[in-house]
Amino acid sequence: MSIFLLDSIVVMFFVETVLLLLMGTSMFAVAKILKYWNFDASTTLQYALEKKNYLVNTIILFTIGVKIILFVFFVKSLDDLAPLVPGAMCATGVIGANKFGNTLLIYKIFTLFLLGVWVVINRLDLKTKKFDYLRKKYYLFIVIFALLGIEFALELLYFTNIPLNTPVFCCSVVFVVENLPFGLETVDLVKIFYLLFVSILVVDYFNKASLSFVLNILFLLLAYYCVTYFFGTYVYEEPNHKCPFCMLQKEYHYIGYLIWSTLFLGTYFGISPHIIYSLIGKKYQRLLRYNALFLTLFVAICSYYVISFYLRNGVFL
Amino acid sequence: MKPKIAIEHLYKIYNEGKESEFAALKDITLSVGADEIIILKGVSGSGKSTLLSLMAAFSKPSRGTILIDGENISKLPDIFASKFRNKEIGFIFQSFNLIEGLSVSENVRIPLVLEPLEKKEIDQKVEKALQLANIAHKSQQNIADLSGGEKQRCAIARALVNNPSIIFADEPTANLDKENSLKFIEVLEKFKTLKKCVVVATHDSLFDDLPFVSQYINITDGELVL
Numbered sequence: 388m389s390i391f392l393l394d395s396i397v398v399m400f401f402v403e404t405v406l407l408l409l410m411g412t413s414m415f416a417v418a419k420i421l422k423y424w425n426f427d428a429s430t431t432l433q434y435a436l437e438k439k440n441y442l443v444n445t446i447i448l449f450t451i452g453v454k455i456i457l458f459v460f461f462v463k464s465l466d467d468l469a470p471l472v473p474g475a476m477c478a479t480g481v482i483g484a485n486k487f488g489n490t491l492l493i494y495k496i497f498t499l500f501l502l503g504v505w506v507v508i509n510r511l512d513l514k515t516k517k518f519d520y521l522r523k524k525y526y527l528f529i530v531i532f533a534l535l536g537i538e539f540a541l542e543l544l545y546f547t548n549i550p551l552n553t554p555v556f557c558c559s560v561v562f563v564v565e566n567l568p569f570g571l572e573t574v575d576l577v578k579i580f581y582l583l584f585v586s587i588l589v590v591d592y593f594n595k596a597s598l599s600f601v602l603n604i605l606f607l608l609l610a611y612y613c614v615t616y617f618f619g620t621y622v623y624e625e626p627n628h629k630c631p632f633c634m635l636q637k638e639y640h641y642i643g644y645l646i647w648s649t650l651f652l653g654t655y656f657g658i659s660p661h662i663i664y665s666l667i668g669k670k671y672q673r674l675l676r677y678n679a680l681f682l683t684l685f686v687a688i689c690s691y692y693v694i695s696f697y698l699r700n701g702v703f704l
Numbered sequence: 705m706k707p708k709i710a711i712e713h714l715y716k717i718y719n720e721g722k723e724s725e726f727a728a729l730k731d732i733t734l735s736v737g738a739d740e741i742i743i744l745k746g747v748s749g750s751g752k753s754t755l756l757s758l759m760a761a762f763s764k765p766s767r768g769t770i771l772i773d774g775e776n777i778s779k780l781p782d783i784f785a786s787k788f789r790n791k792e793i794g795f796i797f798q799s800f801n802l803i804e805g806l807s808v809s810e811n812v813r814i815p816l817v818l819e820p821l822e823k824k825e826i827d828q829k830v831e832k833a834l835q836l837a838n839i840a841h842k843s844q845q846n847i848a849d850l851s852g853g854e855k856q857r858c859a860i861a862r863a864l865v866n867n868p869s870i871i872f873a874d875e876p877t878a879n880l881d882k883e884n885s886l887k888f889i890e891v892l893e894k895f896k897t898l899k900k901c902v903v904v905a906t907h908d909s910l911f912d913d914l915p916f917v918s919q920y921i922n923i924t925d926g927e928l929v930l
């Protein structure tokens with residue numbers, strides 16, 4: 388397939404290119420700042436670098452903002468591609484159309500998490516009077532920039548390799564076999580899901596960042612399976628409809644966007660305090676509050692579908 | 705007692721490293737007490753405005769330190785410098801820098817827009833500043849319709865509205881006739897009773913030998929003359 392098949396994909400690549408160029412040019416400034424930065428110096432050079440620092444900050448924050456919006460756009464494009472890819476009924480078929488799709492999706496979520504961490508470190512840096520975290524923040528950004536370059540390549544590979552003549556598998560095939568972790572049953576999985584959720588709330592209450600980090604990663608994984616194999620069936624009201632993507636469609640009131648975004652935001656706030664502490668040695672447990680908030684929202688939405696179904700029909704699926 | 709402002713070995717070199725390099729301030733050391741009024745005297749081009757703009761953290765020195773309440777303000781990141789300026793400093797510019805098209809009270813209100821205050825509180829502060837600067841009777845008038853002396857009083861009210869501990873005035877009487885200049889000197893005396901730290905840069909001889917001024921400092925070619 389060519390990227391010119393769908394306008395939205397062309398636009399996405401165009402914006403991605405502009406962002407990379409913007410970040411690429413900021414890299415020169417970042418390199419200069421890292422090389423010559425000396426906060427204690429009262430030199431014209433140092434003051435010029437301080438000014439430059441604000442400019443680069445603003446550019447990077449802008450690119451990050453656009454990246455976040457682009458991710459939603461990316462998921463939407465997958466959905467829009469479904470009618471064009473033979474055999475695909477929803478994004479499942481599109482994302483599974485070649486070996487790059489799933490890697491790309493996970494990779495994108497991972498880089499978004501990192502970008503979020505960068506935003507927080509930047510905020511903390513701007514709150515200090517001596518630019519305490521400036522170096523670390525820019526070293527991290529160099530890593531992120533490299534990762535985003537790889538993402539761009541992966542994205543190109545993915546979109547140009549979607550076959551248009553051989554049919555792909557749709558979600559009814561891909562998720563039919565319950566490929567659950569540790570060979571668990573769905574019921575057990577859901578029990579652990581709720582147990583883990585409550586533990587996270589407790590851990591958040593006691594501000595334990597490293598424990599929250601571990602539990603949130605587990606929860607993210609588990610939540611993926613629970614939504615796909617359990618909660619999703621209640622969204623679709625179909626015991627055999629197992630799919631993480633169909634819920635993004637209009638038929639289901641786009642509820643998938645809310646479900647997945649509350650999960651990602653929630654886990655992001657749960658794992659970042661520990662990462663931030665390991666990177667710059669600063670405790671920022673305040674984020675754990677948002678961890679609790681968004682995960683509660685997420686769990687509430689998921690549970691709502693189950694309870695509402697039970698109340699209306701008197702049985703579970 | 706610790707000085708309010710302590711300047712040590714301060715240099716400002718414009719266009720450093722270029723052919724047009726120019727040292728506007730050279731090795732300035734001085735200190736100002738918390739309730740002192742000092743007059744910075746010097747001919748045009750001697751470096752008075754440059755020194756005031758460094759003290760108000762509008763620009764950064766090439767070398768040396770400026771401590772205000774013990775904090776090195778020239779090393780403050782821009783965000784902190786703006787906050788510091790808004791909280792601690794009132795600046796009266798030579799050309800007033802008022803916004804034409806807005807009324808007197810709207811101009812005076814500007815430094816407060818970012819403060820988390822109730823409208824009533826803001827109104828009170830504005831009213832108080834207008835009273836102090838003797839311009840309350842013109843509060844609804846447009847800036848464009850004011851005389852030079854009135855504009856300045858409006859600028860003074862704006863400088864006072866945040867209740868700053870320090871007031872800088874750059875050539876405050878350069879655009880005024882003698883009568884209005886004398887009125888400004890009265891205001892200066894009022895600052896003394898308000899226990900403000902005041903630095904006035906001027907070459908106007910009306911400021912000579914004022915009893916409430918604690919120091920006269922002469923500056924020539926960017927250097928203090930003792």
Ligand SMILES: Nc1ncnc2c1ncn2[C@@H]1O[C@H](COP(=O)(O)OP(=O)(O)O)[C@@H](O)[C@H]1O
Pocket residue numbers: 718719726728746747748749750751752753754755
């Ligand atoms: N931004 C600038 N770039 C280069 N030279 C400057 C700049 N600002 C002021 N100067 C020079 O520095 C000297 C001092 O200026 P200034 O501080 O404005 O003096 P004053 O206020 O005493 O008249 C003058 O010779 C002026 O030309």
Ligand SMILES: [Mg+2]
Pocket residue numbers: 752753754874875
């Ligand atoms: Mg001047």
